[in-house]
Amino acid sequence: MLDILYEDEWFAVINKPANCLSVPGRGADKLDSILHRAEQKFGEAFTIHRLDEATSGLILVAKTHECQKRMNAYFREREVQKEYRALLRGHLLGEKGEVRKPLRCDWPNRPRQIVCTDEWSKDSITLWEPIAYEGNTTRVRLTPYTGRSHQLRVHMQSLGHGIIGDEFYDDQYTNEPRLLLHAYRLEFRHPFTKAWVAFVAPCPF
DSSP: OOEEEEEEEEEEEEEEEEEEOOOOSSGGGOOOSHHHHHHHHHHOOOOOOOOTTTOOEOOOESSSHHHHHHHHHHHHHSEEEEEEEEEESSSSSSOOOOOOOEEEEGGGGOOEEOOOSSSSSOOOEEEEEEEEEEEEEEEEEEEEOOOTTHHHHHHHTTTTTTTTTOOTTOOOOOOOOOOOOEEEEEEETTTTTTOOOOOOOOOOO
């Protein structure tokens, strides 16, 4: 089952549920994923980008190799505007801010990532802006300038405000049913028509 928000002859925009793989993992029990479901529906489907299994929201799937190639270039050159929504522990104070902290894999504890400045780390930048304070939480808008694995999750933890439901980086994790992180908006120039397109998936929390 796919929640398709937009579809044309080149790509589809899908609203991925939380706790669903973007692409198949190793083993038959990890086959079910957005890409596998798209292959079943469209006959052929190709990866453009990924979301963490725990994250919900907008994900693009190409229907042709040429579309995959062009969209991969868009992401590589940072020509896609991305916005996420999250619910954080505590009150993240300030009108807006930027986290610029390099990340790399925490190899003994994969897939965890850590802030690090060694030769294997990669520059990582996240813009944040509180939307509302709800009890002892902060609803926040997150804009990743780079696209590192677990970037938003680690950067929020580094500010002392883990994303609720994050089993890796939320110090107060209590087995919540899902990570409260959602890929809310994508905007880019259509790779074939060149029209500017924008997609939004309403936040489910």
